[in-house]
Amino acid sequence: MERLIVISSLVHALAEGEAEAHGGGLPQPIVSAMAGRNALWFGWSGKVTERFTGSLKLECCDGMRMASVDLDAADIDEFVNGYANRTLWPMLHGRTDLAEFERHFTDGYERGNSRLARSIMPLIEEDHLVWVHDYPLFLVANELRALGCDNRIGFFLHTPWPHRSILTALPDHARMVQALLCYDVIGFQTEDYRQAFLDYLESELGISPIEDDLIEFEGRCIRVLALPVGIDxxxxxxxxxxxxxxxxxxxxxxxxxxxxxxxxxxxxxxxxxxxxxxxxxxxxxxxxxxxxxxxxxxxxxxxxxxxxxxxxxxxxxxxxxxxxxxxxxxxxxxxxxxxxxxxxxxxxxxxxxxxxxxxxxxxxxxxxxxxxxxxxxxxxxxxxxxxxxxxxxxxxxxxxxxxxxxxxxxxxxxxxxxxxxxxxxxxxxxxxxxxxxxxxxEDAAWWCDSFLQRLRGSSEIERPVLLSQAA
The missing domain is CATH 3.40.50.2000 (Glycogen Phosphorylase B;)
Incomplete structure (x- = not known):
């Protein structure tokens, strides 16, 4: 059975039985990604600790294995509420007028990604696939590589990817994107977002695809996919x-x-x-x-x-x-x-x-x-x-x-x-x-299977036959 580690910025909602009560959102696709697999879901617990220790809390909820870590108040202020939600979220949605650029936000984001990577690293074994989700965690693969992780690591962005004219307003944008290139597979919701990412790479970093969905950076090959997330x-x-x-x-x-x-x-x-x-x-x-x-x-x-x-x-x-x-x-x-x-x-x-x-x-x-x-x-x-x-x-x-x-x-x-x-x-x-x-x-299972096939290194994506009748 496949061994998979799924990493998102937050795991507490499902652990406490509050599975995205407002509809839509990130947790449900993650649940689908874990279904039927030997998987572990890791991220922030949603709780605040006086001092960050990196101590993991392991639990099982409705058959899902989860590991979480508490963050301190500075992490929440600078990493979660700061750079992730007051800088990146507006930028990714084209609202540079609402984005806040503070150096301590940037420092907190880097520290938060590093702390999460260091916390999960002891649980990553040689045969694990690692799948990281969404904009708070752009830097996790870069941090894991620095710790000696050679596993296949994938990333999926659930938000839009903006045009380069917007993204270049982000201080240190090139360093952020270069960190993304530490992943083996990068997934976007639509072909438009994928093309905007490739356009940025070519215009700002001089990186052109060597195949339609394949780029090379510092001796590594990275797949760049358009793969819409679905529901069950x-x-x-x-x-x-x-x-x-x-x-x-x-x-x-x-x-x-x-x-x-x-x-x-x-x-x-x-x-x-x-x-x-x-x-x-x-x-x-x-x-x-x-x-x-x-x-x-x-x-x-x-x-x-x-x-x-x-x-x-x-x-x-x-x-x-x-x-x-x-x-x-x-x-x-x-x-x-x-x-x-x-x-x-x-x-x-x-x-x-x-x-x-x-x-x-x-x-x-x-x-x-x-x-x-x-x-x-x-x-x-x-x-x-x-x-x-x-x-x-x-x-x-x-x-x-x-x-x-x-x-x-x-x-x-x-x-x-x-x-x-x-x-x-x-x-x-x-x-x-x-x-x-x-x-x-094109449901959640199709999305998960398609991404993980590419992450394993397979180039074939099996598409189910179109149903003619409702379930």
Missing amino acids: AAEYRDLLASPEARASHQASMESANGRSMIAGVDRLDFSKGLPQRFAGYDRFLSARPDMQEQIFLLQIAPPARNDIPCYSHIREELEALSGRINGKHATSNWVPIRYVNREHSRQQLAGIFRAARIGLVTPLQDGMNLVAKEFVAAQDPENPGVLILSKFTGAAAQLKEALTINPFSADELAEAIEQALKMPVAERKRRWRSLYDIVNR
Whole structure:
């Protein structure tokens, strides 16, 4: 059986039974990566220690082996909240105006990556594959190589990779990218992101591919892949049979009271385009007053990163916008926006998605957006809802039968809402069938197997046959 070490910046959510309650996100693909494999998941515990020791906590949760380490307050401030989330996250999403460039953030990021590498190194054996995930851990392979690790190490970026004109605004960008080239395989969500990475290498470092997906750097060959992350579609559909999902669906239908529900589920983040979404919905309500009391928008947006100023600002902005729109359009028996800031379980969200006539997934920039795929998986094949999807998500490259829009255009969103509400059931079923086939075919298992085949050194990726019927 394959021996695999999966490394992410955080492991505590699943260990405490809080598996990405806001929908989508990183933990679920990691669970799929570990399923059926002799795997260990390692990362920060989510806990703060007075002094960093590197002491590992080993545990098993729902059959998954996990190892975690506590970080000290400086690591959390400079590494996690600092460089990872106040510098890299805005940069990777094209928001140089929100990025904070502080030298102590950079130092903390390097220290955090080094500490995680040193903590896991004693558990890495000769036959282990190592798979590192996402932007907080760009430097882990570089640190492991310095410690003498010769294992095959892969990296997957779940966020976008920006154009080089944006990335070059990052101090020490070349050193950061050169550290990435210590990995054996580097994966991106889309071909556009992969090409942006290759363009940076050629323009800034003078590195050209020796094959389509192969580059050479300092005597080492590195595979650069475009491989979209998926969900476990069958598992997600199974959620619908759970008592919690059934209750959520029933409550949603009763609450709708015959009205068409438009559902949005997003982490409260500037990248998700929520102010623009509210503006487009407002534009629709103003243009079609005859349809106002026939619909409502349920926007679920759990808060995130509250200790970072721009996140508190967006919460204040959305509260003001929703209040203004409700004040403008509401009647004595109807409120156009139901804006909810609390977490919901995956089962609750599955029930809500099942009840929704429209799913709004309209980020300004997103690496993939698994909520779009979860919405598709949750639909009733005989009466499916319509997915409205931002063209600036990685999911848009796969889900071509969604109504794809420019999220910056209020008019486009308003027009898409009207089109979705008027769409005949035959067209909704045709579009959904195509979307579900893709979500079910290029699922989490396909993504994991495809990446790990390349990481082992295999050049062949087996693609499953397209399903013609829903699970």
